[in-house]
Amino acid sequence: MNAHSSPTQPAGRTASPHADGGRLELVGLRRAFGSYTALDGIDLAVERGEFIALLGPSGCGKSTALNCIAGLLPLTGGEIRLDGRPIHELEPEKRGFGMVFQSYALFPHMTIRKNVGFGLAMQGVPRAEADARVDAALDLVRLRSQADKLPGQLSGGQQQRVAIARAIVIRPPVVLMDEPLSNLDAKLRLEMRAEIRAIHEAIGSTTIYVTHDQDEALSLADRIVVMANGVIRQVGAPEDLYERPAHGDVADFMGFRTRIPARVLDADGTVEAAGARLTLPPARGHAPGSAISISVRPEDLVAGTAQGLPAEVRSIEYRGRAWFGSAALADGTLVFFRSEGRLASGQRASLSFDPARTLVFPAEAA
Structure with missing residues (x-):
């Protein structure tokens, strides 16, 4: 795994030619559910190719923020910009983001190959190109030999790798991951951390990763965004947050x-x-x-x-x-x-x- 970059700019990484754009800006992001404010003015700039972890306890707003970025939840206020262009009013499918869920969300009746290629089929990508891209994605997650099996025939770790392949095959500018390892056992979580970081380095897309596990955040991210009560408490490189948390609640979450x-x-x-x-x-x-x-x-x-x-x-x-x-x-x-x-x-x-x-x-x- 590569050394972590500085808090402001990821160092030593060039974006993959497959990743188009990817600088994401959250400006005054707000989301309320009736009288309850889940996000209270989030400001964050994520550079192209950067790996950001949103870290915090349950209810802190991290998954709400991810769902707003994905377009699954409308904003109450603020803007989301991709490469300077407002996208917060676009439908989820028009944002072009890849998303990996905690629950895998695979189609049980489709083969692994068809699961991975589903997004390309929806985009109308020609068959020959789609087949080549599916093969490349399956090679990246080391599952080409399982392409003709059904999801139920694979282990939990393999199914999560299929979900990652499906997210990246569309060549998204941003990959969103919502606690993707929480359903796996401890050994598989450790193995998948290395897999996810290696895939991130290979494809060059911006990655935003939600977790409540400080070890995951420390091992994966270029920068960690610690959230509490719908606001950002601290942003920094893993070593900065681990050694120099700025607030008591951040310190508590960093061990x-x-x-x-x-x-x-x-x-x-x-x-x-x-x-x-x-x-x-x-x-x-x-x-x-x-x-x-x-x-x-x-x-x-x-x-x-x-x-x-x-x-x-x-x-x-x-x-x-x-x-x-x-x-x-x-x-x-x-x-x-x-x-x-x-x-x-x-x-x-x-x-x-x-x-x-x-x-x-x-x-x-x-």
Whole structure:
């Protein structure tokens, strides 16, 4: 897999000659369902050939945004532009986008070849050209040998590759993917990640990929768009969002599962949290007396003998090489931690962390 590009412009990629256009702009995108606002003014520019992941929890608006881009949902306000041309009033089939659904959406009575070629038939592409393009798409997803089978004769991973072939065979400027791997088991998801990125590189189309899985977003995307409550919270390269989330909710979604309420005691970095005194790096920009939230990843909050936060273990599970669990601090805050050995539920533990591996946010902004 290629290295990720900068947050503003995908580097080192040239668009495939098969991809016509593909710079997508969302300008003030709004979508309401009665009194409920699902999208509240989305602004985003996606460059030609870029792979963008829309990431966020259920209900954040990511699938609504994808369906608006596809034309499956009308806008309440704003514009969608493709290469500078407004397209938001066009019917879905006139936008020319390829779409891959979570459910595969294959025709069960059609062979794999006919499923893949369906869009070309609807476009009236001559038979000889259509056959050649279907063969090329099946070769790309490594399913030419399965061309005469029915979807029910293939595995889930193979069916998803058929769905991808059907989406790309029409040579779309933009490919839209709505949680395409969520129905697959863990091993197949890992394999399909590599497949999807390789196909993206091969065809050069712009790709917008919806997921709630941060690992998928980190491994696939050039840029990640984190959404919450119908708005964009942060946009950046995977490594930027992983290491430097700008908001507490973004940090939570990028793996900083534990938030510890604390109060700053002095400018040297001493804070009070759950009845214990801790020292954080000074000059974090929080005045003495201010309420803060300390965000830390489970792997960085470690159970041990060193002086730290007293806690009571609530649950523990083995994940290979280490134990991970949850515990309650003295003030009732639920935290997630790592341990080198097994601990019993109800056992007392001392949890410590490297202050350099934490993030600090104002309590009201966390």
